[in-house]
Amino acid sequence: MNFVVNHENELLLNTVRNFMEQEIYPHEEMVDRTGEVPEELGREIEKRSKELGLFACNLPEEVGGGGLDYAAMHLIEREYGKTSHALHAWAARPTEILLACEGDQHDRYLTPCVTGEKRELFALSEPEAGSDVMGMKSNARRDGDDWILNGSKHFISGPCMPDFAIVFAATGEDERPRGPRKRITAFLVDVGTPGFDCRVGNKCVSYRGYNTYQLSFDDVRLGPEQILGEEGRGLELAGKWLGMGRIWVGACCCGKAERILDMATEWAAGRRQFGQPIGRFQATGFRLADGAMGLRAADLLVADAVSRAERGAMEDADAAMVKVFCSEMLNRVADDAVQIHGGMGLMEELPIQRLWRDSRLERIWDGTSEIQRHIITRAILRPLGA
Numbered sequence: 001m002n003f004v005v006n007h008e009n010e011l012l013l014n015t016v017r018n019f020m021e022q023e024i025y026p027h028e029e030m031v032d033r034t035g036e037v038p039e040e041l042g043r044e045i046e047k048r049s050k051e052l053g054l055f056a057c058n059l060p061e062e063v064g065g066g067g068l069d070y071a072a073m074h075l076i077e078r079e080y081g082k083t084s085h086a087l088h089a090w091a092a093r094p095t096e097i098l099l100a101c102e103g104d105q106h107d108r109y110l111t112p113c114v115t116g117e118k119r120e121l122f123a124l125s126e127p128e129a130g131s132d133v134m135g136m137k138s139n140a141r142r143d144g145d146d147w148i149l150n151g152s153k154h155f156i157s158g159p160c161m162p163d164f165a166i167v168f169a170a171t172g173e174d175e176r177p178r179g180p181r182k183r184i185t186a187f188l189v190d191v192g193t194p195g196f197d198c199r200v201g202n203k204c205v206s207y208r209g210y211n212t213y214q215l216s217f218d219d220v221r222l223g224p225e226q227i228l229g230e231e232g233r234g235l236e237l238a239g240k241w242l243g244m245g246r247i248w249v250g251a252c253c254c255g256k257a258e259r260i261l262d263m264a265t266e267w268a269a270g271r272r273q274f275g276q277p278i279g280r281f282q283a284t285g286f287r288l289a290d291g292a293m294g295l296r297a298a299d300l301l302v303a304d305a306v307s308r309a310e311r312g313a314m315e316d317a318d319a320a321m322v323k324v325f326c327s328e329m330l331n332r333v334a335d336d337a338v339q340i341h342g343g344m345g346l347m348e349e350l351p352i353q354r355l356w357r358d359s360r361l362e363r364i365w366d367g368t369s370e371i372q373r374h375i376i377t378r379a380i381l382r383p384l385g386a
């Protein structure tokens with residue numbers, strides 16, 4: 001689908017497409033095979049993305065970012081979705097949560113992320129608390145003006161070893177009518193702080209080369225100036241930006257589905273069995289038709305959510321619908337594409353198996369499909385008091 005509404009965005013789309021053709025696509029196969037992005041390649045992508053104005057393009061101009069609006073970011077994220085996070089993440093879009101930085105935090109964390117001098121991680125998930133965020137064990141207790149952080153995080157992802165992590169930890173409990181509820185606070189924790197260990201963790205078969213990190217905190221002393229936002233308001237802060245993150249997951253899924261459908265279509269037209277192209281068999285052709293319909297619907301859902309976000313009218317359930325619909329559409333398209341390719345679909349010589357593996361993650365990270373459906377259900381039932 002064509003979402004370009006003005007000349008500026010048309011130029012932007014051309015820039016991103018050329019960037020992908022020149023800096024990203026040529027390295028996909030090597031990165032997947034070796035499971036890593038060589039540092040010099042990552043730095044080259046970073047450098048080129050800065051030259052083209054793509055680095056930190058999501059952040060406002062006031063803080064040094066590219067100041068792109070949601071319509072422009074939609075185009076970018078949809079294009080990036082066609083490739084691996086391991087590569088496009090080097091053209092960073094730092095997390096908008098950093099806009100909550102105040103005072104010295106600007107110079108220490110936000111500005112270096114905008115210029116590319118520093119890289120951050122967003123550390124919420126824990127080994128025993130994934131979907132159940134409130135089950136987190138990480139905690140920080142007061143010690144005078146300082147805080148002492150203990151606990152661990154896993155599956156925390158990024159393209160390279162970070163300089164600091166935005167770490168969510170319980171800093172006490174609030175009494176609520178339904179019982180006590182953890183107060184969650186976001187801390188800015190520098191790699192190298194005594195007691196903080198950050199190392200490469202589990203290897204994921206989706207987006208090989210995009211690292212997950214394992215973080216552990218053993219009596220890590222943090223000053224009050226390392227709290228991001230307000231004490232006890234960490235989840236509200238994260239929630240402000242998580243919705244847009246889910247919409248960008250949806251946009252990425254649409255981009256990837258389009259690329260996969262193109263490959264499947266080409267194969268269905270070129271591969272002959274029983275004397276004719278396999279696309280002429282309804283069983284194959286209908287898979288392409290269903291894929292095209294699913295993609296069109298998903299694209300429209302993303303566009304609707306983007307327009308709601310632009311009007312300041314986007315709700316959690318809108319983002320959840322995008323996340324679950326687009327990621328499940330992508331997985332159907334990817335699975336059908338493997339089927340259309342037959343045995344060759346699973347061979348390393350073709351990129352289909354990689355795109356199929358990459359697609360699988362989209363239903364899990366940023367909140368699983370099941371959790372998104374809970375969010376949608378809650379929004380439907382709440383007005384009825386159920």
Ligand SMILES: Cc1cc2nc3c(=O)[nH]c(=O)nc-3n(C[C@H](O)[C@H](O)[C@H](O)COP(=O)(O)OP(=O)(O)OC[C@H]3O[C@@H](n4cnc5c(N)ncnc54)[C@H](O)[C@@H]3O)c2cc1C
Nearest residue numbers: 122123124125130131155156157204364365366367368370
């Ligand atoms: C490659 C990768 C990168 C990631 N990057 C980050 C990151 O940068 N930062 C970060 O904080 N996290 C990150 N995550 C973590 C990710 O967000 C979690 O994996 C995800 O939220 C699911 O948590 P879990 O893996 O613990 O699964 P679980 O919570 O254990 O869920 C397992 C299954 O149970 C289901 N389930 C759980 N609760 C319910 C329920 N109430 N109702 C119905 N079904 C339920 C789930 O839907 C799922 O199917 C990453 C994960 C991966 C794999």
